[in-house]
Amino acid sequence: MIVGLLLLLAGLTAPPKTHTVEIRGMEFHPAVLTVAVGDTIVWINRDIVPHTATAKGQTRWDTGQLVQGQVWRYVARRAGAARYVCTFHPTMHGKVVIR
Ligand SMILES: [Cu+2]
Numbered sequence: 001m002i003v004g005l006l007l008l009l010a011g012l013t014a015p016p017k018t019h020t021v022e023i024r025g026m027e028f029h030p031a032v033l034t035v036a037v038g039d040t041i042v043w044i045n046r047d048i049v050p051h052t053a054t055a056k057g058q059t060r061w062d063t064g065q066l067v068q069g070q071v072w073r074y075v076a077r078r079a080g081a082a083r084y085v086c087t088f089h090p091t092m093h094g095k096v097v098i099r
Pocket of ligand 1: 050051052086087088092
């Protein structure tokens with residue numbers, strides 16, 4: 001029983017992870033990403049044209065303009081789901097689910 005409790009506590013304090021979303025070919029890869037609260041999401045632009053990853057709903061962030069090779073980090077603080085777009089190319093869509 002004590003071992004079980006310790007395992008439970010170890011699970012609750014699992015170290016946060018870092019997830020990467022690559023922007024290439026005018027798309028977000030992966031387009032849908034599921035993370036845990038406390039995890040970090042990194043967007044990196046692999047295209048030669050600038051992009052953004054901008055969420056304007058309840059969960060908000062804006063990478064601003066990312067030029068080729070530029071990265072931007074976001075720490076997921078609250079559970080929820082957020083859709084985001086590239087403000088330069090509104091046909092580019094992504095989604096982040098925070099659990
Ligand atoms: Cu774009």
